[in-house]
Amino acid sequence: MKIVACYSFKGGVGKTAAAVNLAYRAAQSGQRTLLIDLDPQGASSFYFRVRPEAGSKWKKQTLEQTDALMGQIRESDYSNLDLIPAQRSLRNLDILLKQTDSRETVLRRLLKKISQDYDLILLDCPPSVSRLAENIFVAADLILVPVIPTPLSERTYDQLVRFFKDKDYDRKKLLPFFSMVDARKQLHRDTALGMRQRYKRILRHAIPYSTDVERMGVHRAPLDLFARGRQANRAYLALWEEVELQLAGIG
Amino acid sequence: MNHYLELKQSLPLADLEQLTRMRVCAENPEPRQLTVLDTVDWAIWMSGQVLVHVAGNGLELYDRDDQLSVAVPAKRWPSLIAQLKDPLFSALKPLVSVRALLPQFNSRWQEQPLAFLNSDDKIVARATLYHLVDTTPAPPSFLKIHALRGYNQEVQALVNGLNPVTRTCPSAITRKFLLQRCGLNPNPPATKPGFHVNPDLPTAEIVLRMVAELLSLARQQEEGLIADIDSEFTHQYRVNLRKGRSLLSLFKKELTPQLYCAIQKPLKSMAKTTNQLRDLDVFLLDQDGYRAMLPAHFHPGLEGLFKRLRGRRRKVWCKVTATLKQEEYLETAQQLEQRLKEPPDLSAPRSGTAIKKRVSRKILSQYRKIKRHDARIDATTPDDRVHEVRIEAKKLRYLLELFAELFAYDQVRQLIKALKKLQDNLGRFNDYSSQCLFLESLLRGAGIKTAERDAISGLIAVLYSKQQHERGQVVDMIAAFSDTEIAEQFQKLFTDAAAQDGGS
Secondary structure (H helix, E strand, O other), X not given: OEEEEEOOOOOOOOHHHHHHHHHHHHHHOOOOEEEEEOOOXXXXXXXXXXXXXXXXXXXXXXXXXXXXHHHOOEEOOOOOEEEEOOEOOOHHHHHHHHHOOOHHHHHHHHHHHOHHXXXXXXXXXXXXXXXXXXXXXXXXXXXXXXXXXXXXXXXXXXXXXXXXXXXXXXXXXXXXXXXXXXXXXXXXXXXXXXXXXXXXXXXXXXXXXXXXXXXXXXXXXXXXXXXXXXXXXXXXXXXXXXXXXXHHOOO | OEEEEEEOOOOOHHHHHHHHOOEEEEOOOOOXXXXXXXXXXXXXXXXXXXXXXXXXXXXXXXXXXXXXXXXXEOOOOOOEHHHOOOOHHHHHHHHHOOOEOXXXXXXXXXXXXXXXXXXXXXXXXXXXXXXXXXXXXXXXXXXXXXXXXXXXXXXXXXXXXHHHHEEEOOOOOOHHHHHHHOOOOOOOOOOOOOOOXXXXXXXXXXXXXXXXXXXXXXXXXXXXXXXXXXXXXHHHHHHHHHHHHHHHHHOHHHOOHHXXXXXXXXXXXXXXXXXXXXXXHHHHHOHXXXXXXXXXXXXXXXXXXXXXXXXXXXXXXXXXXXXXHOHHHHHHHHHHHHHHHOOOOOOOOOOOOEHHHHHHHHHXXXXXXXXXXXXXXOOOOOHHHHHXXXXXXXXXXXXXXXOHHHOOHHHHHHXXXXXXXXXXXXXXXXXXXXXXXXXXXXXXXXXXXXXXXXXXXXXXXHHHHHHHHHHHXXXXXXXXXXXXXXXXXXXXXXXXXXXXXXXX
16 A cells, blocks of 8 residues: 655645546556545545535544544545545644654554555645644655746745755655646746756656636546546646556555 | 345336435436356356346356356357356356256346435435336336445435335345346256165165166256257266166165066166267267377367267267157156055065165175275286276265265265275276277278378377376275275274164
């Protein structure tokens, strides 16, 4: 079982769209996939028409935590794809993680316990630096970071890399990819070129800016269901294939 | 979690939506025309699986959990599974063997996939609505509802909403369940006799009753033999007659000579009718085996031989069929049946002895006969003597199998297992020997082509070599079956019963 996080300090960079479409693609490719919506805004849950859970379901004991987590799993409308919807009081999870002694490894241990049911767990993360985020950095095998090719997003990514360096987290886990790219803009082209020279691990395939992605909120479904032949959908497929190769390279 | 419901009445989708307060999405496929395929003894059904041919679709095999395990596109189905390809062939081979697939039952139903959606338009349950067609008085409908993970509560509410128009099914809605509701009620014919022997009854009475049952089992094969459904009918016909004859021969002294002759003679004549047919069947059943024995350049000759033998088999089968339909045969069989029903003549010296005692003695005596060969047979003993051991072993096997119910079953089974090892060796030795003789008889035939002659000669050489290999193991096999441990088991199991008070 592999754990992949979709993470960024910055909001509105296409994190949830990536998590939803990549989870769908993974499931379609035959991998038993669990998408965990850790973002209290619950956008992933919304896209899959699953209502966010009210109240705290997080327990202090690991065994109870596992049971509670299993109890929250919802089967999506698509084969091989389950979801744990967002919780309105995610704050409780952060408090819980702060209370435990073993710090960043709690989430990893918790997810390992439900690993037998799944080949892939995808985490849609909130845009914050918190104890939860640090747990995610430890738990994940890969951290997909959507980056809009603009100076501000580039700066955010630089900060993330520096944070990993300072905290001695494994920087090889970071897999940035360009998101919401407008190829007509010189700024996007220049920033992308510059970043590719600085960061060799940036994924080859980029997600274009597309109204189809915005329309996911209308259709409440992954792109493939209503925009199959469109560029953005094809881009997510290509991105998934690239991620799948990276996952295959992890022991 | 699954819910299985029977609808009390036909229900439009709008009513389903109203009762469940959910949106229902439905497909509307055409009814499926199904033909259940199975052997005459329902081997597939009895194993828990179901093989169907779906018109316009193909062959579908469902496993014990009603999951589709193999699907093969096919307009029709072959009679013999040898004509099927993997994976269906491998799945059916252990169950069906050389039996033919028969269209056992026809049925029609519609499988309508449904999805129940909540107020967020999220699917909470998937379902299948089965509408049976052609059933009387009113075609029933069944609803299988599968709750998606995490939605048990909502689905329970949905099921509760359907309460007024449904009742819970007594079992899961599977293909078997639906077929049974369509009227399928498999009733496999008995393949093995169930004698229910009273150990204290007179030997003659029991033996005659058993022969009658074996004759009845043999005669049940006649219809399939005449229809030429598969070779197993001929085989079972002969096996049951042979067991009957063997029983008579084993208990010859417990019957009056007149009675013995009156039964043994017609049984022998009935069995003889099919000798040639069985020889040809045995040869033709192992065509792949023969092909594997020879290099490819012999195969054209071999195929010519197979073709010729298939033609010959057809003629022989016609002859057998004609015989089985003849008044003379029917009269003989009926007279025999009548004779076996008559009260037994207990005037023979040991005819009144309790069967258990007599059988115990026979078994011990039969075992001793085989043991005696242990000292007499070596590498140079003529083949005829080896064949004698095979016949003695077969008689012992019949005694152990036919009367197993009189003794500790597990212990008898252990002895049969040990005996089977010896029989397998002797059986192969005999088979190779018979096949060589059969092929040699073909060589003597007129008009045989050179390629066929070469193939036959090649086969004889290979079979002879195999026969010699088996012959090399005979001495060890007899010795193994005669060893102290097995001898003690025979003594322990049968000596007490053999020594019981009563007639000698």
